[in-house]
Amino acid sequence: MNRLFKSPWLEVNLMLAILILSYIALALISWGAETPPEGMSGGAIWGWLLGFFLLSFAIALVAVIGGIGGGVLFTPFMLAFTSVDSLIVRATGLIVAMFSGLVSTGPFMRGGLANLRICIFCAAAYGVGAFTGAKGAIYVAKHLGETGEGLVRLALGIILCSLAVYFVVGGRKIEWPEVKKVDGFTKWLRLSQPYYEVSLGKIIDYPLTRAGWVLLPIIGIGLLSGFFGLGAGWAIVPAQNLIMAVPLKVAAANSGVLLGMGDCIAVWPYLLMGAIIPIFAAPWLVGQVLGGLMGALILIRVKAGFVRYLLIGFMFFACFGLLTKGLNMLGVIWKIPIWITGAVFILIFAAVIRAILKQAKSDTETGG
Template identity: 50%
Template sequence: MQDLMKRVPELSLLIGLSIVGYFVMGAFNQVGEAGALTGGGAFLLVLASFVLSIMIAIVAVIAGVGGGVLFTPIMMAFTSIDTLIIRSTGLVVAMFSGLVSSGPFMRKGLADVKIVLYCAIPIIAGAMLGSYAAIALAEVMGAQGDAIVRLLLGLILVFIAILFIVGGSNTEYPEAGHVSRFSEWMGLKGSYYEESLGRPMHYQATRVGIGGILFLLVGFTGGFFGLGGGWAVVPVLNLVMTTPLKISAASSGVLLAMGNSAAIWPYIKVGALIAALAAPWMLGQVIGGILGAHILARVRANFIRYILIVLLFLTSLKLMSRGVETLLGIDIPVL
């Protein structure tokens, strides 16, 4: 009984988000069934986008992921909005999350400028390639291309959910181990003052060649699917390149802002970014991020991560079922 009482805040949050989410997705369905948008339909779409953005930002902050990881799959799975528009807006969501967090990180000296500049080259190149590949696939294959994107995105969500299940291996102060000549030549090392320990911490990035290749892949995945890359940037910096967790998290925000800012331009060129849809999502990310930071102090983050894992699995099922339905022309009764 006492354990149940301790979980009242978490359960209240879950129930509240579920109720609001039900009405928000109902609003999206009404807009989708209406065909051409009237004035009231457009207002309903903007309002629903704003509310859903706040909800996604709250869960993303508490769970420690980027908003794009939730936005793009949910919108692709449960709405009929064009996938290019969803992916471009998803990049805006991820980009704005990075922009909001990058300023404080830079002022505190936690974001390593040298590491950011090194990793920015492959992540920007990969993001641009991913965006152009997404547009080319949509032009060549049309609805079949959208089905392939939904199917692949569903598989990626399963992979991300598994990472969250087994992802307890992050080390706050990883050991550098053997430092290659290339790592030494790049000079990706530094120090910062660790307030919790009351002393400066020194670090040296390693395996920077492998890290560069992985950032190219992360950038491509983020640009192609409109996910951003918050789920992968921190693990690559922390586990592969052995940078401290705080440096990894701070540098991740700056890298996401830079990579997603570049990835969005190909979508803008083909008219896939609609300002009236993107604006409420940007504002909702700010408000939801602030609320999520306050809620984080009152609930258990692990509880929210369990909710996120379930949400990722359920969304992946819906995405894969919609992809298979379009490719094979059958109806799969999932969710």
């Protein structure tokens, strides 16, 4: 019982209480409110807001167990399968990514796993890239109109497809990178910060290298994040791990802190543009926080291999939606009939189910 009144459960319980009261109040207001004949009814608005929360919760749950941020699924699905303005979607996606990072920052910093020195060093580069990307997104929306919308979806579809392929092949990550030589610039910065590794039961003091070389990739990652409204943890982790030789666990913790620090910079151009609508963004934020915490708890107790396959399936399906919608907006193809979209969904998830069953059989044979 005492655990319910300690962090993070105290915050979760307060958030749940506020959430329930808010939806009850919205329901009472919507049933009695008069709306314009050409607009949505109050009940429909309430239903959409509830749906946004439930969908956000599900996205965060799957994403955390699969090892990525919720923004990687949120933005592509919203751009692929809804008619919501792309600037609003991307602005909300950045807020989703930012809050996902902020939620994880506390535990990572308290445990000493996240390296604040590396985060501060990379934050300026990431912030410059993210801010530039956000300004670029607004410029494209203002000057290219429908063509810009189509190009954004096409580009995001290609990026998402590349990311899905990266997840299929596993990517090259090194849990404990070996540093043969520390360059003078990295040594001068003194970025290394020892931490206690629970799984090994000892303090780890890791050397770092090539700190200067990591800045350019971090700027590019920030640019993509700000322009498309994506969480960028999937790219920050390998950049730090492979270039700077940051241990994998530390790089993952750093990415959460860096998203919380850097994406708040990218949000400002969208905020000044009026692309952030609180009533639209709020359900997504709360869903991300609660879904992320629940996903973290489930991740401790279950094997997450099957969720990885689900994640890849969702990404390929969203990629199909983005590419076809982008080509349609550019006038290259006709609007894809719903039965074709349904058939693609069935084919993709038939392959996903086959992969899950194959993995389960392999685990059974090896006794895992």
